[in-house]
Every structure is written in C-alpha cells, then in structure tokens.
Amino acid sequence: MRGPRPTTRPSRVRARGATIAAFVALAPLLPAAAAAVETLKVDAALSYVCDLPSGPRPATVRITAAFPERASVGEEIRPTDVTTTVELPAAAVADLKALKAAEVRAETALGVAVGQNGQETGAAWRGTAQPVGVPAEGPLALVTTGDVPVVTTSAAGDLSFTAGNLDVGLALSAADGTPADPASLSVRCAPDADAEQGGPLATVPVAPGPSTGEPSGSPSPSDSAPPSSSPPAPGPDPSGSQDGGTPTRGLPQTGESGPGAERPREGAPAGAPEVADAAPGASAGARSVPTCRNEQATPTTLTAYITGYSNVRKLNGANIIPVSCVFIEQGEPGIEFRPDGMHVVQKSDANLFHEGRKQTPPFKATFLTFGFAPTTATLVLEQVGPMSVESDMLANFPVYTSDAYVRAALVLRVLDARVNGTPLDVGPSCRTEKPLTSVEPDPAKYPGDHLVLHGTGRQVIPDPATGYQLTSGGALTGEVTIPAFKGCGAGGENLDRLFTASISGPGNYIKQIQGQTCSAGLEDPPMDQCTEDRQPRVIPKPER
Template sequence: MRGHRPALRTPRVRARGAAIAAFVALAPLISSAAAAVGTQVVSAKLPYDCALPSGQQRVAVRVQATFPGRATTGEAIRPTAVSTTVELPAPAVADLAALKATTVVPETRLSLDVAQHGAKAQALWRGTGAAPPVAVPAKGPLTLTTTGDAPTLTAAADGDLTVTATDLGIDLALAAAGGAPTAPASLSLDCTLAKDAAGHGLLATVPVGPATSTPAPGRSPSPSGPTAPASGRPTAPASPTDSVSPAGPGTPKGPTRPGAPAQEAGGGKDKDKAPKVGESRTGSSAARPPAPTCLKQNPTSKSLTAYITGYSNVRKLGGASLIPVSCVQIEQGDPQIAFPPDGNIHMLQKSEAYLDYQGRKQTPPFKSTFLTFGFTPTTATMVLEQAGPMTVASDVLLVLPDNIAETYVRAPLVLRVLDVEVNGTRLDVGPSCRTQTPLSSPEPDPATYPGPHLVMLGKGQLINGSDATGYLLTSGGPLTGEVTIPAFTGCGAGGEDLDRLLTASISGPGNYVKQIQGQTCAVAVELPTEGQCTEDHQPFVVPVPER
C-alpha cells in the first residue's frame, strides 16, 4: 500500500498468486559462500517516505552490511553483519503515544533488486529487534535497529552484480504501560525510497569473474573440498547459507558447480585422511561443537554412534542442500573371512544403522531458502525420514601391507516438506507433502538390495603402522554417491494441488551427494577412549561438511 494513511493491522497475508508461483523455488537448496578477495563494508543512509497515521513523513534509514570484494562465477555471495536502523521522526512518536504505546518491538522488511546484465531478481532482508522492547520517548525521534540473516546472491555469469534497496516495510508490535496490549496491537508502515535518494538506493556492486584455477579432473577430492567428478556431476558447496539466484543471459544449463574448488586434489599424503583420536575435522581437540543428542539406549558390546553431515546437490536448480549434523546409531555385524574367485582374502562385515532424532528415525529439521529469477524468496522446513533398514556393508581386501576397504551405505530416505514461507507469509502445504518413494541411487547389487534407496560409497586404506585414510566405519570419513529425487505427492491444502509444480521444478536424476561421517563412539565401553566419546557416551567428533 502506498499513500498517506497506513493500515493499523497485524502483518497481512501477501498475494497468494505470487506465493504459488514462488513455490517452484522450493527445494532443499542452500548454496555456497563466495570465494571472495577482500570485503566491502556498506553503510548507506537512505531517505524513505512512510505512510503514518498523521500523514506521510520522511524517515531516515541506515542499511549496513558486509559484501565480498569480488566473487567467482557460479559461486554464491552472502551478505553478513546485516542491520537496518530506522529513525522515526517526532510526528511518528506522537502517533505511537496517541495509541497509548509505551514500548515497541520492531521488525523490518527491506526489498532489494539483484541485477546482472539486465536480468533482475528480488530479495528480501528481514530484520528483528533485539530484546527488550524499545521504550517510546515522550517526544521524538525514536531510533529502532533490526538485524537478521540475508539470503545469498548467486551470480550465474561474469560481470558486475548490483544490489539496490527498494521498498521498506516496518512492523511495530505495540504494548501499553505494564506490557498490556494496545488497540490495535500493531502498526505496519509502508515506505517507498525517496526519489531524491543518493545513488537511487544502490548498496553494493560485486565484480564477478571466472575462477582463477580449476581442479584437475579425475582426481580424488581433498579434505578442503571435492572437485566435480569426471562424469560432470556438480559439486556441493562449502557452507550452510540461503540462496538468491538471479537468472538471465549466460545462465549455464545442465549440471552446475555451486561450490568453489579449494586446493587441487592429490596435493598431499593427508588427502581424505580420517580424523585422529581426539581430533575433529576442524583439527581442534579442545572443544566440541554443538550437536543433537546422540545417546544409545540399552547398548550392546557392538553398539556404535556417530554424527554425519554434508551436502546433496539439486541439479535442476544448480545448487546444494546442507544435510544438518545428524545422529546415526550403528549395530555392528560379525566380521567374516571370504575367499572369492579373485583369489584374494576379504573381510566382510554387514552392520545395521538408523538415524535418531528425538526418538524418530530422521534428520533434524532443516531450512532452505531460494529465489529463482522473477520469483519471491521461499523458505521451506524439511526432514529426511528413514523408510526402512539402513545397511552398512564393508569389504576389506587383506593385502599386506595395505588393506583396502570399500563400504556401501544404503538408506531408504523420504524427503518430507513440513512448512513453507513465501516472502515471510506461511503457505499451507498440508501435513503430507513428501516424495512418493524414497530417494534412489544406481545400485551395484540390485538382487541383494532391491527397491529405491540412497547408495553412498566410502573408500579407505589401512596401512600397517600408520593412520587410516579415506573412509572406514569406525574412524569415519567421506561418503559419496548420486541420487534421483522422486516425484512429490500430498503437497497442498484447501483444494490446491502442488504436486506437479514441485515435481517439475525439483525432481530428477544426477544429484551429487557428499556426506562426512565422524569418528564413532563405542557406546558400551565403560571408560570411553578420550577424543572418541564424551563423558556421557555420545560421539565426541562432530564432522564439518565438506565441498
């Protein structure tokens, strides 16, 4: 709404047509942080014309954020240290006093244009005020500051990427003396950027160019980040961030690399090395990062627990989803010696496992935010639910002095969408929005393992007298695979069927997966080994997702 009289209301529901259109952006998509050289700190003071009960007033707004100095094509740029400070003039303070408000809690909604080569997308920076509520002074002005996370900006082509502030919404939760509610309980102000704003609201320009180096094809990934496999599968990104991706001329088609290569693979003998006892993937043994509870009830002598986390690409949308740190409960099988026709000696072990989050066989809920060109930012809360037994099949080739291990992890996982917000407004997808079947991967042994399921392979080596490298069940390491996202079903409420829309935009094959398992904890050991278990018998090592 634009005009001289504001609406006194709680934040209203936005246009449903736009919400349905934006739903095509729904996906477990979180792109990487950009590989940037230096930073640029933005502190822009912008004039806005806001509709107040007393009429239109000029409001001073300061927008602060930190952007990278430059970025690589196909990477993502995440603004950090984002804040919005609004200085309401004396007439606005008088309006609040007239409503008997003695304190306010602010929220802001800053709209932005993200542009490159004439293509443009819209992003939204939502900010909330810190506690306690802000006291309304006897007379103005009143300064309100909000902070919040900003969605990332993904540049699909070379050239300058510009970020420009446009409309601003200010939502004020009001309270009278003693915390009693006012009537109305909130005031929402619609503001437009003044025509005389310096720079017309331009906040930042980020130069985008090609990567300075590319990883050698066909080599194994380094601990700091995998290269895209020789098959051309995309690479998972580096950090859990949201994503805004303006599309336009020059946007690549087919598989893309949302992650940045770190150092070339094969650069050292510690490549893909499993963490040592007492050492996490970050190399620190002093502190254990926060992680979900991972306790085994009624453990046996063969019970293990471990954390796992990583990324799964969404090929259709050219990005990747962070799978959060999740607890895995493992019951080891008995090892067996086998003499197959190849004439070598093999040690085989088949273990069973399951995800555990608050007693349910699933990951913790995780959020993803994405914006395709021309749509509104859309955030979804999702979980991966285990739909059947998870198996861990290890085959160790006993060839002295090297013992070479291959481990296949197979898990039937259904992707369930729990909640959706479009531009901050909840979109009801119903209680049963999920993939029709579990995620599926190419299966090397379909006769033994029928049905759809995710398959991940870990390769490791145990050299006598030295540490293990790669993946082993007990020491952990990287697991990789490729997954097909099935069609969706049960999505929509109130007569709206969103199944085909979601399926057309997300479902499909060729999505590269990389997960990192941490060092296991032998739960039943009375005195756990230092660095492997906490004092209450949870896994000590919390792995870090790798590109």
C-alpha cells in the first residue's frame, strides 16, 4: 500500500532486529466445526463507527473471505483468502496530516463471534498491510490480509460467523522516513448500531459425522451448559504504555475463557465451536491449554494455570504470557509472633511443566514494528533455576492481610523466526545470556538473577478473600530487565547484537494471573477445582 522509501539500513537486518518483538496468544478454547466440499465466497460491506482523534466518524469495513459451503462434525473449517478493508473518511486523513504522518502501516484485529446451538465464542481475525502513503485529502483505504483461526465442532447445526469490534493499529512515519510523533495511533471501531445491516458474515451448515449418530441440526448434548461469556477478542494497540505501569495492549487473544471460567470435564461432550490457532501445524480440536497433570502428586501438591502480559519497553508494546502449567509443592506453614501481631508464613516450591520440561509451551510472536516487514517468531520461557512462592499472612482477627512473592529463574529462548514468511536461521541456542532479572527486596536471602513478582491479599471474616492467595490465585505484578542475547545466528552470522539492541533492557512491567489451584494429590480432589483426570479446572484470562 505504500511505496518503498530510501533507507541507509538494509530492511533484512532491520527485520531481524524486530524478530522477538511482541508475544501473541496462541488461539484458545471453545467448541467446534468442519471440512469443506464447495466454497462459499463472502464479500460484506459493513457500517462501522471509528473513534478518531477528531471524534467518532462513520467508516465502511469490507470483509472478503471464502468458507466451506458445508461441513461435517469434527472436520476443520478454515476461512481462507481473508481480506479486511477499512475505508476511513476524510476526517481520518486530516487527523494523520495533523500528526505530520506521510506514511502509515496498518494492522487490524477483527473480533468475530462464532456460534452454534446457542453457544458462542470469540475469535480474532488478524491482518497486516504494506505501507501506504497518506493522500493529500481523504478518504483512506487500508487493506490487510492474514491467516485466521481454524474452527471445528463436536455437534451438528448451523455454525455462524458474525463480525464485531475492529481494532486498527497504525504505525506512522514522517516524510523523511523517521517515526512520526506520536509514532503510532490506535483506532477502535465498532459496528454502527443505527445501520440497517448487521455484521453476519457466513453460516456453514454442519452435518453429523460418521460416528455421531446425531440427526442433522439436532442440539448438542451439552446445550444445557452455560455459554461462553467471552466477547470477541480486543485488537492490537501499538501505541503502548510509556509509564512502565499497566501493560500495553498487544495483539489480541482468540476465544479465551473469562476469569474463573471452568473447562468442561474430560470426556464431556462439547457444544460450542472450538477455535484453534491459525499457526502452521495447528491441529483441529487440539486442547487450547497444555496438559497440567502431575503423575507424582502428593497430598500437598497443587497444580494451576498461569498467564498474563509483559511489556517490552523498547518496542513500545506488550507480550502475552501463554497459558502455562505450574506444579506447586506446598511447604510447611510456620507461625511467627511480631510486634504487629501473629504472622503465618509459608514457602512453597514450584516448577513450570510442559511435556516433561520446565518451560512454557512454545508460542508464536507476531508483530508490527515501525518500518519493518511483518515478522513472526516461536519462543519459550525456560526455567533454569528454582521457583518459589513465599507468603506472609498477618492474622489480626477478623482481618487477615497477606503478601506473596514469586521468584523464578527464567530465560527467554527463540526457537525460530520468519520475516515476510521467509525463515530466518537463528540457530539452536538463541536465548538471553542469563535469567530475566528484577530488583530483589531481600538480596541477602535470595541472591542471583531471577524474576520477582508480588501480590497482596485481604480477607475480612466472614467475607471471601480478595487479591492474591496461593490456592485461589489472583494477580501478581513486577518489573524485569531483559538481558542481552547470546547464541543467535547460524552459518557464521551473529545476530546477538541485533536481538539485544531490539529488546534487551530494564523497565518491562509484568502482570501475571494465576488461576484456582487443583489439589491434585488428594484421594478425592474437589471437583470444583479439578477435572476428572486431576487437571486444574479454572483457566485464567490475562489482564492488563
């Protein structure tokens, strides 16, 4: 959309420098639908209202895509040839001119509601665009393309796709090719409530599969289950947070469970569509969260899911911490009498777990860095030292207050990267040279490099507890320094300095959310905490 501009720095090198920019949620959970026989082509022009710097303005959003004309239970539905065109009015061009922007690069995130048999989940259709020059006067059309999540279903019935909110991230460049001031603009668009047409995109009939024995269009056995309350996922906000506080919004998540949402028990029939990640190699119907089952659980063992966001200050954006499994071995609580009252202290050991390794699941990063080609990377957070959860509760009945600190030695590893779809060989050992580090409040007791997260809790008997508690979970926050990288590159090409210059540095705010734990080692674990196969029932949702 925008022509190339002169530069003194090769674009390939610049793209490498951005390779690890922002982490993106792997497409999560919910229910499912099927393979195509023929193609249903969709070309929908929808009325939206976009919040521009000059105020709310009408806009047209045109969505084109190809769907299978029909499908069967258990087969993949993969919308293809998806294009989102945002036709912004002349007022948008005037706003860009006022910001001294000569070029824009767009990234879009369209929330799409996927529904079947009264159940619904949200998916995010993401797209990126080539740079385009800002015209002398409006309007301005921004055309983005990209892969979208795959959908499968375990029940027969019509599967509907409906367009929802649209987020548009704009990277702004001045006439001389340097970033404008500000360097980015986030535009939120919503369907026009006064327009005659709504946002339906397509309906795909899903017939029973060979082994379902279910009449076509019959309700799913799980129709009595409560529908997902998740709204269509929010979109990207490349503007970021400048103050090191609340994490900036990164690329949107797809179909996440809400806070405290329960996952169906193992083996229970699903009734809503399941949205799988659009990344290459993603399998239909795959679990949206990693397995979190401790085969060596003791009566004091807890298992839980964690997720969250982290800023990358240098890149003025936010990363998602993927839903990950953690095993916690509770320590023996102790009582200490201090001048302010009785304290109950406990230190527990913890470990990340993914397929037998102490790490998060590998996850895709997709990002737009000003002036760079679209870049994706596969990354992992790897535990290389101890992890602990230490809590200190002041018990002044009926008021109980607590502080909790999580300490973990984690390195960030880059497994692979692609620039404009072309593989970039980062080698087998690309990682931070030491663990992510935080300012340690008690360095004499806890030496060495490690991350520190802090959470507080409070309970006034008989009311429920609020804030963070080890068993019920909650929010933990902290700030980390991303160390320099080492081992990046292959074939004699050293990419360490490029990665280090791009993202390493201090002041990266983290907000981690832990879900309700599962007492996995009990003879009869509580079913409101655990699935039938002793995995955590609650899947937390990241919060900014």
